[in-house]
Amino acid sequence: MAESENIFLKAKHRTFSGLTEDAEHKWTGPFFFIQAADPQLGLMKAWRDGDCDGGGEEWAEEVELTKQAVEAVNQLRPRPRFMVLCGDLVHAMPGTPFREGQEKDLKAALKGTDPSIPLVFVSGNHDLGNTPTPSTVEQYCREWGDDYFSFWVGGVLCLVLNSQLFFDASACPELREAQEAWLEAQLSRASSSSSTEPKPKHVLIFQHIPLYLKSPDEEDDYFNLRRTVRQNLLDRFKKAGVKAVFSGHYHRNAGGCHGGLDMVVSSAIGCQLGEDTHGVRVVVVTADNVIHRYYSLEQLRARGLDEDLKKLLQA
Numbered sequence: 001m002a003e004s005e006n007i008f009l010k011a012k013h014r015t016f017s018g019l020t021e022d023a024e025h026k027w028t029g030p031f032f033f034i035q036a037a038d039p040q041l042g043l044m045k046a047w048r049d050g051d052c053d054g055g056g057e058e059w060a061e062e063v064e065l066t067k068q069a070v071e072a073v074n075q076l077r078p079r080p081r082f083m084v085l086c087g088d089l090v091h092a093m094p095g096t097p098f099r100e101g102q103e104k105d106l107k108a109a110l111k112g113t114d115p116s117i118p119l120v121f122v123s124g125n126h127d128l129g130n131t132p133t134p135s136t137v138e139q140y141c142r143e144w145g146d147d148y149f150s151f152w153v154g155g156v157l158c159l160v161l162n163s164q165l166f167f168d169a170s171a172c173p174e175l176r177e178a179q180e181a182w183l184e185a186q187l188s189r190a191s192s193s194s195s196t197e198p199k200p201k202h203v204l205i206f207q208h209i210p211l212y213l214k215s216p217d218e219e220d221d222y223f224n225l226r227r228t229v230r231q232n233l234l235d236r237f238k239k240a241g242v243k244a245v246f247s248g249h250y251h252r253n254a255g256g257c258h259g260g261l262d263m264v265v266s267s268a269i270g271c272q273l274g275e276d277t278h279g280v281r282v283v284v285v286t287a288d289n290v291i292h293r294y295y296s297l298e299q300l301r302a303r304g305l306d307e308d309l310k311k312l313l314q315a
């Protein structure tokens, strides 16, 4: 299959086929997209068995949930401009037995997505390993495209980041350095007031691990980024005018807006670790705001977008 035709490999050369700056730098009015996370094929069985590091030898439930998500998203009108999956695409870590089968079945489920809705992939800890190596990153990129890149949609600049390089880059320090240099260039580009380059209407970030779950100064834990790393990113994101950071990883809805930056933590398409439902988030982008709402898969399929969100899109 040619690279350009492969819907799973559109993120290449640090940009995204069809959603380039040239094609999409102009603001053309409000639009919406879908943000989802953690289909994580295999976790539901592993969680029930209490073996979350291994296990995961069955994943029919997550395949079904992913298909439901695709079906619900396909019937939305107007259509979303893209759907982003914020990591933990599958549960099986790189090089473990069920990896190939899970990736194959996830792709089969996602293939039903309407061709007008590009699929944007973000790497999670299960996709890369908790301590990624050059080899696990390469394996990921072969299946799902670049692990970090930028793209444009209707005048909005989006940055997809590999948060595993913020979490533990001890086995691939050179990859962390490369992402850092690239990110710095992207952020300074975002805030530059050069007259020759289009200024983005908004800047949005997508990564797997949340900067924080509730508050920027909360303690470190498994589900957030370390305080020193977090503060550094928060400062740089704010300086560049980043409006929102979208993440998954927590398998619960959480987050909060502090100092003008909205940290959005979305629950999972797959296994729930709290009281939320299997679902996806609808994100409406207007000239002034980024408004988002989590929908259960059932709710989205039965009712579509709420009227107030539809109204924002017509403005």
Ligand SMILES: [Fe+2]
Pocket (backbone or CB within 6 Å): 038, 040, 087, 088, 124, 126, 249, 250, 251
């Ligand atoms: Fe996860």
